[in-house]
Amino acid sequence: xxxxxxxxxxxxxxxxxxxxxxxxxxxxxxxxxxxxxxxxxxxxxxxxxxxxxxxxxxxxxxxxxxxxxxxxxxxxxxxxxxxxxxxxxxxxxxxxxxxxxxxxxxxxxxxxxxxxxxxxxxxxxxxxxxxxxxxxxxxxxxxxxxxxxxxxxxxxxxxxxxxxxxxxxxxxxxxxxxxxxxxxxxxxxxxxxxxxx
Amino acid sequence: xxxxxxxxxxxxxxxxxxxxxxxxxxxxxxxxxxxxxxxxxxxxxxxxxxxxxxxxxxxxxxxxxxxxxxxxxxxxxxxxxxxxxxxxxxxxxxxxxxxxxxxxxxxxxxxxxxxxxxxxxxxxxxxxxxxxxxxxxxxxxxxxxxxxxxxxxxxxxxxxxxxxxxxxxxxxxxxxxx
Numbered sequence: 001x002x003x004x005x006x007x008x009x010x011x012x013x014x015x016x017x018x019x020x021x022x023x024x025x026x027x028x029x030x031x032x033x034x035x036x037x038x039x040x041x042x043x044x045x046x047x048x049x050x051x052x053x054x055x056x057x058x059x060x061x062x063x064x065x066x067x068x069x070x071x072x073x074x075x076x077x078x079x080x081x082x083x084x085x086x087x088x089x090x091x092x093x094x095x096x097x098x099x100x101x102x103x104x105x106x107x108x109x110x111x112x113x114x115x116x117x118x119x120x121x122x123x124x125x126x127x128x129x130x131x132x133x134x135x136x137x138x139x140x141x142x143x144x145x146x147x148x149x150x151x152x153x154x155x156x157x158x159x160x161x162x163x164x165x166x167x168x169x170x171x172x173x174x175x176x177x178x179x180x181x182x183x184x185x186x187x188x189x190x191x192x193x194x195x196x197x
Numbered sequence: 198x199x200x201x202x203x204x205x206x207x208x209x210x211x212x213x214x215x216x217x218x219x220x221x222x223x224x225x226x227x228x229x230x231x232x233x234x235x236x237x238x239x240x241x242x243x244x245x246x247x248x249x250x251x252x253x254x255x256x257x258x259x260x261x262x263x264x265x266x267x268x269x270x271x272x273x274x275x276x277x278x279x280x281x282x283x284x285x286x287x288x289x290x291x292x293x294x295x296x297x298x299x300x301x302x303x304x305x306x307x308x309x310x311x312x313x314x315x316x317x318x319x320x321x322x323x324x325x326x327x328x329x330x331x332x333x334x335x336x337x338x339x340x341x342x343x344x345x346x347x348x349x350x351x352x353x354x355x356x357x358x359x360x361x362x363x364x365x366x367x368x369x370x371x372x373x374x375x
Contacts, residue, residue, distance in 0.1 A: 020228065030249050030271065034259050047326035051200060054329065068245060068275040070208045070328045078214050078304070078321060080266045084259055088210070088323065090273055092245040121257025138255050140271075143227035144248040146235040148337045152344045160343035161335055163350065167373065183362035186369070190354060197351050 013153070016097030018141045024150020025094040026067070030140045034084040035073070039118025043073045043087065046114045062107050065100065067092040067154050071115060087119055094153040101132050159196040166193050201280065201325045204333025206244070209274045209283065210323040213302040214267040215250070223270065223301040224250050236294040240286055242277040244337055248298065249273075270302055272318075277336040280322075288314045349373075 014022040021028050035043065074086040093100055105112065105125035112125040121137075123130035149157070170189045174182050190197075201208045215223055227248045230236065237246040249271040256262035276283050288295065292310035299305045299314065306313035332340065353372055357365050 020231070026245070028245070028247050030247065032251065032254060034254060034257060034263065036259075043326065047200060050327045054203070064331070066329070066331055068203075068206070068208070068328070068330050070210070070273075071326045072210060072323050073326050074212070074323055077212060077265070077269065082263050083261050084263055086254070090247070092275065119257075120259045137257075140249050140251060142247045142249045143224050144230045144235065146237040146243065146246045148238070148241075148244050149341050149344055152340070154331050156344060156347070157332055157335075157340055160347040161332060161340070163347050164339075164343040167346070167350065171373065177366075179362035179366045182366040182369075186357070186365060196347070197354065 013095050020141050020143065021145060023145050023147040025153050026145075026147040026150055027093055027095070027097060027100070028142050028145045029089070029091045029093075029100075029135070030142060031089045031135060031138045032140070033087045033116065033119035033122070033138050035087050036084070036118045036120060039073070039087070040075070040085055042118055047071065047073075050111075063103055064158070065093045065095045065103070065154050067094070067157070084120070087116065089115075092147070098132070101135060102128050105131055163193055163196040166196070201328060203328045203330040205277060205336065206330045206333050207276050207278065207280050207283070208325045208328040209276060209280055210325060211272045211318050211321050212323055213270050213299060213305070213317075213321045215270050216301055216303045217267065219301040220250060220252065220268045223298070226297050236291055237274070239290045240276070240283070242283060242286070242337060244275040244277070244340070246274040247272070267303065270298070275330070284315045284318055288312070288318070
């Protein structure tokens with residue numbers, strides 16, 4: 001059975017961004033972009049459809065390095081009316097910045113056109129080079145970034161939660177077993193949860 | 198369901214104008230937080246949080262580009278449960294830091310704490326359009342407990358390789374309960 005190495009020895013994967021955007025394995029991205037006039041109408045509809053389809057996690061499951069992400073349309077700021085509304089995007093993820101944008105562009109190609117298509121200067125998701133340049137121009141560096149579990153990647157969190165469910169079931173199943181039967185069940189349990197270790 | 202919610206998790210976004218001439222000192226204060234445990238750690242419902250100073254907007258060839266009349270402070274959090282009680286906790290537990298942070302923003306109540314600060318932050322809240330979470334049903338404590346348990350289980354699986362059945366069962370119950 002393959003067992004993961006000691007987590008304290010796990011290499012940090014957060015690369016390609018300013019150190020202030022990093023907490024342990026986690027990276028934050030913060031982006032504002034100005035939106036064309038028609039984005040005022042289109043983006044709320046895009047958000048609505050995205051919310052309705054949130055259960056369809058096929059593509060998001062492929063982006064298994066994102067913890068949380070959000071988009072907002074900002075029409076006005078305190079004491080200031082904006083001529084062009086703003087699209088705000090933030091993501092909390094793990095891995096390298098370059099790899100994140102690459103995967104985002106290749107897997108969510110159509111979705112990204114919907115989200116950023118109304119933003120001035122958006123160069124299309126593919127090829128990724130111009131899109132990376134676009135994000136770099138608009139990205140802001142965090143002055144402070146906090147993650148409650150900085151050493152855990154998204155994959156580790158999902159594995160740990162799955163393992164917790166399996167372990168609860170295992171405990172219930174083996175509560176009154178004799179030692180030999182327990183040992184056999186333990187071996188079967190390890191085989192079942194190997195992917196989560 | 199509200200657009201600020203995914204499962205049991207909520208998204209909070211607050212944009213406040215920084216008072217004239219106070220941008221640099223605010224940025225220095227926020228960056229100094231790296232040298233000690235984050236104050237957001239006190240808010241145990243916070244999965245992720247960030248403070249970002251927005252000095253101005255980047256133009257991309259639009260006609261009549263907008264420029265900020267004052268730099269803005271962005272605060273966002275991904276948190277467990279509802280926003281209202283989270284803001285209560287923030288305005289209570291983070292009062293000393295809130296004074297250093299939002300006390301440098303225009304219109305912030307003096308002192309920056311309690312119901313007055315909550316009202317200020319709520320007034321400057323930006324509603325979310327779309328919020329997505331990889332594990333929307335799990336709270337911070339559930340995540341940290343599960344991650345810790347996984348690490349203990351990995352260690353136990355290695356220790357248990359040479360245990361006889363009786364020892365294995367006894368040790369498992371000792372480390373993971375019945």
